[in-house]
Amino acid sequence: MHSDGSLGEFQRKLLGFTDNRQDAALQSGHFNDFIFVTLLRAGLLKAVQDAGGRGLEHQKFGDAVRQALGFNRENKERLVEWMGNPNARGIIAFEQAENAVTKVLAHRVWSDLRRGWRYTNPNLEDLKLIEVRFPGLLELAKDNELFAHNDFLKQASVETRAELFKILFDIMRKGLAVSTEALEKQLVSQVAQEAQQSLRFPWAMETSEVDRLQTAGILMIDAPKRETISNTENDAITRGG
Numbered sequence: 001m002h003s004d005g006s007l008g009e010f011q012r013k014l015l016g017f018t019d020n021r022q023d024a025a026l027q028s029g030h031f032n033d034f035i036f037v038t039l040l041r042a043g044l045l046k047a048v049q050d051a052g053g054r055g056l057e058h059q060k061f062g063d064a065v066r067q068a069l070g071f072n073r074e075n076k077e078r079l080v081e082w083m084g085n086p087n088a089r090g091i092i093a094f095e096q097a098e099n100a101v102t103k104v105l106a107h108r109v110w111s112d113l114r115r116g117w118r119y120t121n122p123n124l125e126d127l128k129l130i131e132v133r134f135p136g137l138l139e140l141a142k143d144n145e146l147f148a149h150n151d152f153l154k155q156a157s158v159e160t161r162a163e164l165f166k167i168l169f170d171i172m173r174k175g176l177a178v179s180t181e182a183l184e185k186q187l188v189s190q191v192a193q194e195a196q197q198s199l200r201f202p203w204a205m206e207t208s209e210v211d212r213l214q215t216a217g218i219l220m221i222d223a224p225k226r227e228t229i230s231n232t233e234n235d236a237i238t239r240g241g
Contacts, residue, residue: 034121036202037112041124043069044109048130055133058180062106071101071203082203097198103191104205106182115174134169137162185213 018024047064048056056064070078073094079086083097112123113132124130140146141161147153153161172178181187192205 032202037118037121039069040065040105040108040112043105044112045124045129061109061182062102062104065105065109066098066102069105072098082199084198084200084204093198096194100191100194100198101203103182104195104199104203106180107188107191107205110176110178110180110182113174114176115171132170132173134166137165137169141165183213185210188213 018027043065044061046068047061050068051060051064066072069082071082073079073091082101083094085093088094088097113125125132138158141158144154147156147161153164156164176183188205189210192207192210195204198204
């Protein structure tokens with residue numbers, strides 16, 4: 001406590017008031033979840049900022065966020081926060097724990113960016129604190145040969161093609177229709193088992209999380225009427241210049 005009676009930055013507490021035990025138990029769970037999600041997102045934001053203008057590549061999600069959170073063997077003071085046995089002996093135990101938390105964090109980063117997740121606590125992308133980009137998108141849009149058999153895309157400008165692809169890819173990404181080890185159900189199940197042995201709550205993964213992970217999905221787009229295609233095409237070409 002400071003001389004003026006105020007609390008230090010890391011001494012402040014969040015207080016909640018309720019009139020019954022059941023609600024108190026419920027609210028404590030919400031508070032713990034809020035703290036966990038906030039800490040995870042703070043780690044992601046720092047990792048993105050540390051990556052600079054080049055951005056954070058998806059292959060580095062887990063390791064970059066782990067480093068941003070200070071979850072490594074050198075940071076002795078933080079071992080108790082994430083490691084199941086912070087007093088473990090030998091380098092093997094630390095390597096296993098670091099490997100497990102890296103994989104868990106990669107999975108959680110992808111999951112936190114999905115559509116409709118936590119309506120009352122929007123993620124960093126919804127808050128415009130980070131931006132998701134697709135490397136090679138412009139080169140794809142410039143490939144005229146690829147669109148030779150599609151009248152609409154063949155006539156559309158490169159900018160319009162890129163915009164349409166980004167919309168499509170964003171929909172797929174937010175639905176977790178992404179090919180990555182961090183979302184493969186069998187691999188995530190193995191990670192969950194490793195995490196249960198090496199990590200402490202809430203950084204370990206529950207079996208229920210793995211069970212909720214979808215293994216396949218279908219993207220269905222209804223074919224528009226010919227008149228709609230014509231109007232959309234003209235509008236897109238006009239906007240694209």
